[in-house]
Amino acid sequence: MIPRTSHIILVAAAVLLTLLLAGEAVDPVLYAAENISTAAHADPSTIEKRSPGDAASVIPLMDELLGHTGTLALTIKIKDYESAQRDLARYSELTSQFDRLVVTLDLSETDIAEFQKNNRQNQEAMAALLNDSQRLDELQSLEIEVLDGDQRMAVVYEGEALRQKMRETYTAYAKREPETTRIATHYGANATPYQESVEVIAEVAGAAEDWQADAPRSPLNISVTPREGRYGENLSIGGRYADGVPGTPLTIYVDSRIAGNTTLDENAAYAYPYRIGRILAGPHLVYATAGAIFSEVATFDVLPAETNISLAIAEVNRTAVACTGNLTTEDGRPVQEAPVLLRLDGETLISTQTDGNGTYARTLILTGGEHTVRAEFNAAGYPLNSSRSGVVSIQVRGEGLSPFPFIAAIAAALGAGWYIRRRGLPPEPPVPEEPDIEPPPEIAETGPSVEIEGLPPRDAATILFRALRERLGIPATKTPRECARLAPDHAAFFERYERIRYAGETPTDEELRAMEREALGRAD
Amino acid sequence: MQRETRVVLLVLLLAGGALYLHTTTTTEEFSRHNIGWNGTSSLPAEEVRDLSRLDPGSTLLVLAPDRPFTPEEVGYLRAFLDGGGRVIIADEEGAANPLLADLGSEIRVRPGNLSSLERDYAHPGLFRGYVVGNDTLFAGVETVLLNRPAEVEGGEPLIETSVLTWDDVDADGRVGEGETFGRSVVCAREGNLIVLGDTSLFINAMLPENPKFIENLQPVQIDAVHSRTGSRNPIINTLAWIAERPLAVAAMAALIILPVAWRFGRKRE
Amino acid sequence: MAGAKKYHAAAVLAVWLLIVTFFMILNRTLDLEVFFVLSLIGLLVVAVLIDGAFSRPRYMRYLGYVIIVEVAIFAYIVAEKILEIIAA
Numbered sequence: 001m002i003p004r005t006s007h008i009i010l011v012a013a014a015v016l017l018t019l020l021l022a023g024e025a026v027d028p029v030l031y032a033a034e035n036i037s038t039a040a041h042a043d044p045s046t047i048e049k050r051s052p053g054d055a056a057s058v059i060p061l062m063d064e065l066l067g068h069t070g071t072l073a074l075t076i077k078i079k080d081y082e083s084a085q086r087d088l089a090r091y092s093e094l095t096s097q098f099d100r101l102v103v104t105l106d107l108s109e110t111d112i113a114e115f116q117k118n119n120r121q122n123q124e125a126m127a128a129l130l131n132d133s134q135r136l137d138e139l140q141s142l143e144i145e146v147l148d149g150d151q152r153m154a155v156v157y158e159g160e161a162l163r164q165k166m167r168e169t170y171t172a173y174a175k176r177e178p179e180t181t182r183i184a185t186h187y188g189a190n191a192t193p194y195q196e197s198v199e200v201i202a203e204v205a206g207a208a209e210d211w212q213a214d215a216p217r218s219p220l221n222i223s224v225t226p227r228e229g230r231y232g233e234n235l236s237i238g239g240r241y242a243d244g245v246p247g248t249p250l251t252i253y254v255d256s257r258i259a260g261n262t263t264l265d266e267n268a269a270y271a272y273p274y275r276i277g278r279i280l281a282g283p284h285l286v287y288a289t290a291g292a293i294f295s296e297v298a299t300f301d302v303l304p305a306e307t308n309i310s311l312a313i314a315e316v317n318r319t320a321v322a323c324t325g326n327l328t329t330e331d332g333r334p335v336q337e338a339p340v341l342l343r344l345d346g347e348t349l350i351s352t353q354t355d356g357n358g359t360y361a362r363t364l365i366l367t368g369g370e371h372t373v374r375a376e377f378n379a380a381g382y383p384l385n386s387s388r389s390g391v392v393s394i395q396v397r398g399e400g401l402s403p404f405p406f407i408a409a410i411a412a413a414l415g416a417g418w419y420i421r422r423r424g425l426p427p428e429p430p431v432p433e434e435p436d437i438e439p440p441p442e443i444a445e446t447g448p449s450v451e452i453e454g455l456p457p458r459d460a461a462t463i464l465f466r467a468l469r470e471r472l473g474i475p476a477t478k479t480p481r482e483c484a485r486l487a488p489d490h491a492a493f494f495e496r497y498e499r500i501r502y503a504g505e506t507p508t509d510e511e512l513r514a515m516e517r518e519a520l521g522r523a524d
Numbered sequence: 525m526q527r528e529t530r531v532v533l534l535v536l537l538l539a540g541g542a543l544y545l546h547t548t549t550t551t552e553e554f555s556r557h558n559i560g561w562n563g564t565s566s567l568p569a570e571e572v573r574d575l576s577r578l579d580p581g582s583t584l585l586v587l588a589p590d591r592p593f594t595p596e597e598v599g600y601l602r603a604f605l606d607g608g609g610r611v612i613i614a615d616e617e618g619a620a621n622p623l624l625a626d627l628g629s630e631i632r633v634r635p636g637n638l639s640s641l642e643r644d645y646a647h648p649g650l651f652r653g654y655v656v657g658n659d660t661l662f663a664g665v666e667t668v669l670l671n672r673p674a675e676v677e678g679g680e681p682l683i684e685t686s687v688l689t690w691d692d693v694d695a696d697g698r699v700g701e702g703e704t705f706g707r708s709v710v711c712a713r714e715g716n717l718i719v720l721g722d723t724s725l726f727i728n729a730m731l732p733e734n735p736k737f738i739e740n741l742q743p744v745q746i747d748a749v750h751s752r753t754g755s756r757n758p759i760i761n762t763l764a765w766i767a768e769r770p771l772a773v774a775a776m777a778a779l780i781i782l783p784v785a786w787r788f789g790r791k792r793e
Numbered sequence: 794m795a796g797a798k799k800y801h802a803a804a805v806l807a808v809w810l811l812i813v814t815f816f817m818i819l820n821r822t823l824d825l826e827v828f829f830v831l832s833l834i835g836l837l838v839v840a841v842l843i844d845g846a847f848s849r850p851r852y853m854r855y856l857g858y859v860i861i862v863e864v865a866i867f868a869y870i871v872a873e874k875i876l877e878i879i880a881a
Contacts, residue, residue, distance in 0.1 A: 024825055033821035036561065037647070038553060040588075040616055041671040041724035043561045044733060047645045055641040055688055105641060106698045110705055187687050187705070346697070367880070399880075405872035412868030416861045531804070 054105055058112065061098050062189040065119055068094065070193025072126050073200035081134050088127060095123050103341065103378055104349065108386045115183045118176045120381075121280055125173045128256055129201065132162045132169075136208055154292035157218040161287050163208045164297035165256070170205040172283045174198050219243050220295035222288050228301040229276050231383050232333035235300060237286055238271035241293075250290050255279070259286070276302055278338075281383035302383040306330040309340070311375040311389035316363060318397045324361040325375050325389060327354050334358025335384065341376045368398015457507050458500055461515060465497045468519040493518050547759050554588050554723065554752045557760050561729035564753055567738075571748040575600040580607040583744045587614050587751040588723040589623065597750075598626045605716050612661075612744075614720040616674045624719065631678040631712050631719045637695055638673055638708060641688040648697055651689070653710050657682035661718065661740050669733040670710060671724035679712030679719065799852055802843045809835040826870050833863045 024030060036043040068091040075084040102108060102116050139159045146152050177198050184191040219242035229235050237252055237259075246266045252259045254274065262272045270288075281304040288295040311325040323342055327335045340360045342350045352362040364373070375389040455463070465480065472487050480501065484494035493515060499505045507515065549565075550557050559565045569585065575597050578584060584604065593601070605611055605627075613620050618635045639648035649672035655662045659682055662668075668683055675691070690703045699705065710721040724730055731738055746753055755761060766772045813831045817823050840856055 021825065028825035030823040030825055031821075032824070038562060040553065041562065041727065041730070042647050042650055043729045044645065044650060044669070044671070045561070045729055047647045047650060049644055050646050051644075055643075058641075058688065109701060109703075110699045112705070402876060404876060405869045408872035409865040409869040413861050413865035416864040420857045420860065 054101060058101060058105070058107075059187050059189055061094065061101065062112075062115065062184060062187060065091070065094055065098060066184060066189060066191055066194040069122055069126065069197040070200075072130075073197035073204070076126075076130055076133050077200050077204050079133070079137065081130070084130050088123075088130060091123055091126065095119060099380055106343075108376070108378060108388075111183050111186070113386070115180060117280070118180045121176060121282060122173065122180075124255070124280070125169050128169055129166060129204065131256065132166050133204060133208075136162050136166075151292070153216075154294070156216070157220070158292075158294040160218060161294040161297050165285050165287070166205045166208045168283065168285050168297065168299055170201050173201055218294060218296050220288060220290055220293055222286065222295040222298045224274075224286055224298050224300040227299075228303055230303050230305045230331075231276050231329055231335070232331075233276055235274045235276065236271055237274050237288075237298075238269065239288070239295065240267075240269045241290055242268070244268040244290065248290050250288050252286065252288050254286050255284050264290070276383065278381050279383060280381065304383050304385055307335060307377055307379065307384045307387040309375050309377050309387045309389045311373065311392055313373060313392050313394050315394070315396075318399060319367075320363050320365045321394055321396065322361060322363045323373060323375070324359065327358045327360065327377055327387075329384065335377075335382070338377065338382065339380075341378065343374045343376055345371055366396045368396050370395055457509075457512060460512055461497055461500045461507050464512075464515045464519040465494075465501075468493060471519070471521055490518065547757075548763065550755045550757050550760060552752075552755055552757075554727065555755045556746075556753045557755050557757070559728070562727050564726050564728065566728045566731055567726050567746075568742065569744045569746045571753070572745045573748050575604075575747065575749075578604050578609060578745070580604065580609055583610045583612065583741065584747060585612045585614065585726075585741075585744050585751070586620070586623075586747045587726060587753055588617070589613070589615060589620050589747075589750045590752050591750045593623050593626065593750065595626075598623070602627060608716070610716045610718065612718045612720060612741075614723045614726065616672070616721060616723050618674070620719070627717065629679070629714050629717055629719075631676060631714055631717070633719065633721055634675045634677055636675055637692040638670075638675060638685065638689055638710075639692040639697070640685060640690075641699075641705075642686045648692065651685070653683040653685050655682065656684045657711075657713065659713060659718070662737065663740055665734070665736045665740070668725070668737060669730065670722050671730055673710040673722035673724075675708045676710055676712045676719050676721040679714040681709040681711070682713050682718070683711035683720075684709055796850075796852075798843055799850070802839050806832075806835050806839050829863075830867060830870065833867055836860065836863065 033043070033046050036046050068087065072084060072087050072091060075081075075087055098116060098119065102113055107113055136159065139155050139162070143152070143155050143159075146155060177195065181191040181195060184194070220239065221241075222237065222239040225236050225238075241248070241250075241264055244264045246264050246268060248264045250262050250264065250270055250272075252262065252272050252274070259274060260272055262270050264270050274286075279302060281302050283299050283301055285297050285299055287297045307327060307329050309325060309327045311323060314322050314324075316322050325340075327338055327340060329335060334356075335354060335358050336356050338354050338358075340352050340354060342352065342362060342364070344350060344364065344366075350362065350364065352360050354360040360375075370393060372391050372393045374391045377384075377387050379386040466476075468490065469476065469478070469483055472483070472490070474483050474486055478486065480494045480498040484491040484498075487494070496507075496511070496515070500507055548557065549559050550563075551560060552558055553562050555563050556565055556567075556571070557563070564587070572578065572584070578600070584601075601611060613623070615633050616635060618633050621632050624631055624633075637649070640651035641648075643651035645651070651670060652667040653670045653673070654667055655665055657680055662682060670683075670685075673685075685708045687707050688705055689708055690699050690705050691708075692699075693703060694700055712719050725734060725737065748754060766776065810828075810832055813828060813835075817828065836856075837860065840853075840860060844853060
């Protein structure tokens with residue numbers, strides 16, 4: 001093949017193009033209209049749609065929560081405790097839904113989070129009021145039955161304790177009302193049922209007051225020092241039991257839940273160290289019981305504190321990374337056993353927990369590429385403010401090149417090669433190499449005579465060609481051109497025959513005779 | 525030879541078409557000659573260059589103004605407004621505030637990064653505003669898809685966002701320190717003057733999202749001198765200049781036709 | 794013209810690639826893998842159509858090699874996509 005300039009240019013261009021394309025092969029999508037935007041606007045046809053689902057339910061949920069406070073307050077007032085319990089269950093369900101919404105929509109630094117905190121406190125207050133109201137009713141009916149002096153005093157003391165509790169609960173509830181209403185009306189939620197509920201609760205607490213206008217003070221007194229504290233600090237709950245016997249067991253209740261047990265010492269006094277852990281910020285109630293005798297109710301305040309959370313990411317192997325960090329308050333106190341959320345790529349939330357030292361560790365398995373992780377602490381149920389770490393981005397190497405595609409490619413190449421060879425579109429070595437493989441053709445001295453009389457000239461030429469081909473020992477599948485190459489001595493014959501056969505030329509008689517001589521090997 | 529000539533002609537035709545497209549269009553934002561997603565080539569409007577000769581009672585759109593208005597032009601606009609014409613100023617950057625002050629209006633455009641939590645798209649700046657006022661421009665329209673709008677202060681509110689919208693100052697896509705939720709007004713009216721805080725409503729990619737609004741807009745004229753609908757490309761400007769003057773068009777036509785006619789029209793000797 | 798069939802085949806392949814490119818630009822996505830697969834389809838169709846039963850012109854010989862290489866790359870792309878789908 002004579003290399004012509006155009007061929008060379010073509011081959012060079014093809015090689016250059018293949019190299020360029022191979023360079024891009026690692027990232028085959030050369031250009032995609034994805035998220036095209038400028039400072040002034042974004043192209044909506046390239047931005048994916050998503051359902052607004054979550055965000056649209058925030059305000060209706062706020063409405064529902066406020067509505068529930070109204071109905072709960074009314075059911076407590078009319079002493080329909082069964083439906084009040086059902087209402088309360090529904091209310092807590094909605095509250096958890098709202099909590100989850102605040103977390104997924106990342107609203108922790110807005111006033112919606114304030115509303116969420118207040119709502120949680122309202123829910124606990126409602127639960128406490130319901131239980132206290134119910135217990136107070138039981139005591140009222142008990143008082144009528146009991147005639148024994150001691151037992152009567154126990155009932156009186158317990159009733160007094162409940163009254164105080166309800167009064168404190170109401171005060172705190174009313175204090176939360178202006179802020180909550182302000183936030184609710186800012187977002188267009190209906191706060192009227194909530195405002196009415198405050199008045200109803202006032203009536204309920206007032207009704208409790210009326211029952212025992214002047215009750216003697218309980219002999220078991222209680223006080224909290226200091227009166228306020230922050231997360232992790234210790235408060236001392238103590239007092240004296242005037243008629244107490246040393247060694248009597250006492251149970252300390254915080255917010256109507258058992259906080260611990262202690263015993264009276266020789267001076268009929270007791271002290272219990274209480275560590276502020278997972279309780280909400282704000283006012284709390286504490287009282288003690290010695291057997292059936294209830295103490296008075298004391299209050300203490302829990303102040304909110306700021307927290308700091310840190311995040312560090314280390315690569316474990318090609319697909320996994322380990323996220324660790326510390327969660328501490330401003331004063332350096334570790335926050336123990338607290339839930340920490342890791343927000344992956346701004347969307348997925350993975351939960352983990354801190355241990356006794358406030359440290360958390362979690363291994364994540366990620367796909368290859370860039371990812372961003374951020375640690376968040378939501379402070380739900382803690383007297384702490386939520387905090388979030390900075391965004392840490394990591395490059396995950398991802399699984400290495402697996403051998404499977406290469407095996408597939410080699411298998412496909414072999415399969416295609418076999419199929420093409422079978423079909424006869426063969427990538428056989430090109431013709432010029434053939435003389436090595438072919439045995440040298442035998443040249444017979446003279447060939448058999450052939451009859452060409454009476455045939456049309458072109459058919460005669462065909463018979464002569466076949467005779468010469470046979471005489472030279474060339475296989476019958478070879479074309480005239482190939483024969484010419486194989487037997488250069490007779491190239492002229494074969495080329496002439498090729499023109500006769502394929503170009504439609506007609507041999508003259510003289511030519512035919514010359515060809516006959518050559519075909520039959522007669523020297524002349 | 526015939527076949528090769530045909531192929532060459534075909535390739536030349538394709539190349540010529542590509543060249544034509546390349547020289548007569550541009551990628552500048554808001555340009556009437558930009559056929560891409562951020563141009564205004566599909567907006568059906570007429571361009572006016574002379575503010576003194578406006579039809580009384582028609583609608584004039586000033587789209588993303590970037591040139592200051594001279595006192596005479598302000599005077600013409602004032603006269604146009606008083607004569608019953610409607611002026612719509614669409615501006616996202618606050619460049620129209622001097623004009624609004626000169627026109628004696630209290631409306632101002634406050635540029636910012638309004639983002640909304642209640643949205644249909646993954647981008648926080650792409651959300652729906654609700655029509656709250658009464659205006660023929662928004663007759664039959666309940667929501668308008670906004671594309672990174674700016675807040676508009678003053679005047680009578682026509683379009684308001686939802687309450688879960690905030691000005692994302694630190695552009696982190698969420699409500700952080702110092703950012704609060706609240707309703708914002710993105711379109712306000714004062715008499716016949718309407719100020720729209722979102723210029724993106726008129727680009728090619730956004731026209732199919734608010735079809736009724738664009739329909740209510742018709743017929744509209746665009747102030748070509750002050751809006752950003754022109755182009756800096758000299759070829760396009762030259763072609764546009766020629767197209768506007770019938771004498772120049774006739775001259776061009778004569779320049780092309782006469783030699784051809786002379787070449788083929790001569791009596792064969 | 795010598796080898797008219799060869800030129801016709803090359804022209805058809807070029808037109809097919811131009812059509813593919815046109816639609817990719819219209820869709821505003823230029824993906825090399827998609828382009829490669831579609832060009833392979835074009836090449837295979839053209840090779841089958843111009844293949845004669847009785848002769849094996851020079852250009853058909855080398856086409857065999859090209860087809861084998863392209864099929865190998867195609868198999869690689871398919872295997873990669875399968876892995877991606879399984880991993881997801």
